[in-house]
Amino acid sequence: PPLCCFLTHYGTGRYYRTIEGFIVLIEKEWISYGHMMCKRLGHVPTLKKQPERAPIFPQFIDCVFQLMNHLRNAFEFNEYFLLELMHNLYSCKYGTFLFDSEYERRHYDAQHTTVSYWTHVLESKSKFTNPNFRSDMRSFAQVKGFSLTLWENYYLHWKHHHTGEAFQELTHQASLGWYSV
Numbered sequence: 703p704p705l706c707c708f709l710t711h712y713g714t715g716r717y718y719r720t721i722e723g724f725i726v727l728i729e730k731e732w733i734s735y736g737h738m739m740c741k742r743l744g745h746v747p748t749l750k751k752q753p754e755r756a757p758i759f760p761q762f763i764d765c766v767f768q769l770m771n772h773l774r775n776a777f778e779f780n781e782y783f784l785l786e787l788m789h790n791l792y793s794c795k796y797g798t799f800l801f802d803s804e805y806e807r808r809h810y811d812a813q814h815t816t817v818s819y820w821t822h823v824l825e826s827k828s829k830f831t832n833p834n835f836r837s838d839m840r841s842f843a844q845v846k847g848f849s850l851t852l853w854e855n856y857y858l859h860w861k862h863h864h865t866g867e868a869f870q871e872l873t874h875q876a877s878l879g880w881y882s883v
Contacts, residue, residue, distance in 0.1 A: 716837055720778040721827060725820050732759060738802035743791055745800060763788055767853050774832070776839040781855060783823070783830035788856055790819055 717723035733739070740746060741754040767784050770777045791799050797816020801807045823830060852858070 716839070719776055719839075720837075721783070721823065721830060724779060725823070729820075732762075733798065734804060736803050739791075739799045740802045740806075743799065745792075745794060760788060760791065764853060764856075767856070768848075768850055771851055771853075772848055773839065775834045775836040777832055778835045778837075779830050780832040785856055785859075786823075786830070787819075790822075795819075796822065 715723070718727045737759060738754065739759065741752070742756050742758055744752055744755040746752075763784055766777075767781070770779075770781065770784070790796055794800060795817075796819035797807075797812040798819035800816065801810065801812060807813070
C-alpha cells in the first residue's frame with residue numbers, strides 16, 4: 703500500500719494518532735493487507751540475494767516520526783513508542799512482524815504460537831504515551847513550512863552507545879573498511 707494513503711489517514715483522522723488507532727491502522731493496512739513483513743525486513747537469511755528486501759514499512763514509521771516531530775502534541779504516542787517499534791521490527795521477538803500474509807499467520811498458528819507486539823505495547827502503554835497529547839487537533843492540512851529532519855535517536859543510536867575505547871576501536875575498524883561509521 704502506498705505511503706501517502708497512510709499519511710492521509712493521519713491528516714484526516716484523530717483516531718489513528720492514538721495508540722489504539724495506530725495499532726488498528728498497522729494491523730488493517732499493513733499486516734492484514736498482506737505487506738510481506740518477513741521478506742521486506744529480511745527475516746529469513748538465505749545464501750541468495752534478497753531482491754524483495756525493502757524498508758517500506760520502516761520508511762512509513764520515519765514519515766510518522768517526521769509528522770510527530772513537527773506536530774508534537776498531535777500524537778498520543780511518543781518517540782520512544784516509534785523507537786521501540788523500529789527495534790522490534792528486526793528483533794524477531796514478536797510474531798506480529800514475522801509473516802508475509804494472513805495465510806502464513808494461520809498456517810503457522812501465529813495467534814497461539816507467538817506473542818503479539820501489541821500486547822507488549824498495551825501492557826506498557828504509560829511509557830509510550832505523550833503527556834502533551836491534544837486530541838482536539840483536527841487536521842494537518844494547514845501545516846506550512848514543513849521540513850524533514852534526521853531522526854537521530856534512531857539512525858544515530860549507535861553513536862550514543864559507543865564512547866571511549868569502544869568508539870575508537872569501531873572507528874579504527876571502519877578505517878580498515880570493516881564497517882562504515
